[in-house]
Amino acid sequence: MPSTLMGTLFASPSSMLARSGCSQTLHPCPLIAMNPTRREFLAGAAAAGLAPYLPARPVAAPAPFTFVFMSDTHVGLKGNLVQNEAMLAEIGALKPDFVINGGDVTDYGWSGEYANYRALIAPHERANIPFHHLAGNHDVRWSPLGPKAYREGTGDPMFTSFDHKGCHFVLLDSTVPLSHYGHFEAKMLRWLARDLEKTGPKMPVFVFTHHWVGKDGIMVDNEVALLEILKPYNVVHIFNGHGHSDLLWTWDGIANTMNKGLYQGSWMRVDIDPVAGTAGIARRAGEPTLDAAKPQPLWTGSLKGGAKEMLTPERARLHRIDNGPWVEGAPVLASTVAGPHRVSLKTGTEYARAKGFEIPTDRKTTVLASRKLKGGVMSHLRLDGDRVLVSQMGGAVLCADAETLRPIWEATTGDYCHSSPEVCGDLVVVGSADGKMYAFDRKSGKE
Ligand SMILES: [Fe+2]
Incomplete structure (x- = not known):
């Protein structure tokens, strides 16, 4: 930064602070005060819709x-x-x-x-x-x-x-x-x-x-x-x-x-x-x-806008696809699965996310199984062998077949449940908004 600019911005705090106070907050005021000052009269007249008839005032710099x-x-x-x-x-x-x-x-x-x-x-x-x-x-x-x-x-x-x-x-x-x-x-x-x-x-x-x-x-x-x-x-x-x-x-x-x-x-x-x-x-x-x-x-x-200096792929030192690891040089696409992706660029303190790209596929994604739950899901699903565990905002914890999502057992906690279930030995443990931890039998779901 040029030293003169630095001086303008930082060396004269008193001049920078010279101002007339906050202007973004409007407070209601009476239309016409008793014995109004000129300022009160003008404010009241403007609020009453008389502004077009008032003398023009110079706009403050x-x-x-x-x-x-x-x-x-x-x-x-x-x-x-x-x-x-x-x-x-x-x-x-x-x-x-x-x-x-x-x-x-x-x-x-x-x-x-x-x-x-x-x-x-x-x-x-x-x-x-x-x-x-x-x-x-x-x-x-x-x-x-x-x-x-x-x-x-x-x-x-x-x-x-x-x-x-x-x-x-x-x-x-x-x-x-x-x-x-x-x-x-x-x-x-x-x-x-x-x-x-x-x-x-x-x-x-x-x-x-x-x-x-x-x-x-x-x-x-x-x-x-x-x-x-x-x-x-x-x-x-x-x-x-x-x-x-x-x-x-x-x-x-x-x-x-x-x-x-x-x-x-x-x-x-x-x-x-x-x-x-x-x-x-x-x-x-x-x-x-x-x-x-x-x-x-x-x-x-x-403050004047104009073109901003963009980080280009050529200038970037590191690249990353989606949330993958940062790699030196050009990104490697070979192992990237089909579908939409984004490349991020980084060098020092500059960061950019380039426009997305799509790797085409002739395979169609289809939903193999779905199951309506008793509440929204705000936690991680937990895979337990061939079973999947999910807690729900309604308070329930469901254990289902991981392939078909067929329910195996379902247990209930005392309030909404947004913690991920954990498998601890023979138990499934979860926290609940009622302030309690619950342990259920891993096989049967009994509390
Ligand atoms: Fe914080």
Whole structure:
């Protein structure tokens, strides 16, 4: 990065912080106040539909602003309130336009944890710093009511977007209730496609997701569906949570970052300069101490869009087919089974998933056997010789013939059952949401 640009972005924090406050949140106000000021009169008249008759005002030049991204506060994890509080004190001192918490706000999604979290951020909200949130797997995975508790605990919807000083911010929901892994629901992706269509291809877009995207160790099974929606737009940066690591990488040319948890001493300051057309990120990393640490310059990018530098197969050092092992050089297709596949490319911190390809077959896939169960399946099936074991959300555990799926025995637990059955000697053992472990006779299914 040129030193002059570095100076613009990071050496003059006071000038970067000069701003008039948050503009993305609208608060209702009375139409005409008693003895109104000029500002109150204009606001009331505009709300009353008189805007076309008011004198034109000069449009304010877009001003530089700062926001903060932090993640994985995990309030409830033993002893981390003090560390989170120290980090929030540093963030509050910056007086950012707003703060985005990238998810895992709490450790177990309990209402008491949300109350403790709200107490932590309350002094900063009173200082007019708005906080926005994403849900994380820890917020929703321990109870079917996790998403409801998250919405009530944070006051935020599961996914949303807003405009702020000429930039568009998209906060995604990657969570799956009762699950560690991520998925982007079709309903949200349809909303996102409409949302970005309205935003247009020029406005700078910042995307936030709890489960990471675009790097090794795939965490969201349909991340490519997100990429296909984002690609036509001016996506400047994707902020990720979940991995508790300080990382920087690119995904098909889009820059991505991830922080450690806030309580682990990591957060990012993002400086946007609409006039210069630049975005800069500085990361605060290290032990969470009560002595304010200065964020260090990490990344700069352009707000103006344009062609992104793509990772090409020729430049890639490693290739991988689907979720197979990374191999040096060109991917080996010889042992790949017929059907649709994708090749991933990697070199250093760059990562790309090339377009899919299909190995044709003249064999048709046919369903050999199927069986209706008493509830959904949220766990792994367990093969036990010529038998297969499956637990179901209705609470039942079924043992069936692995070839025909003919039931051999079925047993019931006291509540929904989303743990995979384990074979332990002569027993089949499984956990249930009633807080109990159940052991069934491997042959008969008797408890
Ligand atoms: Fe986390």
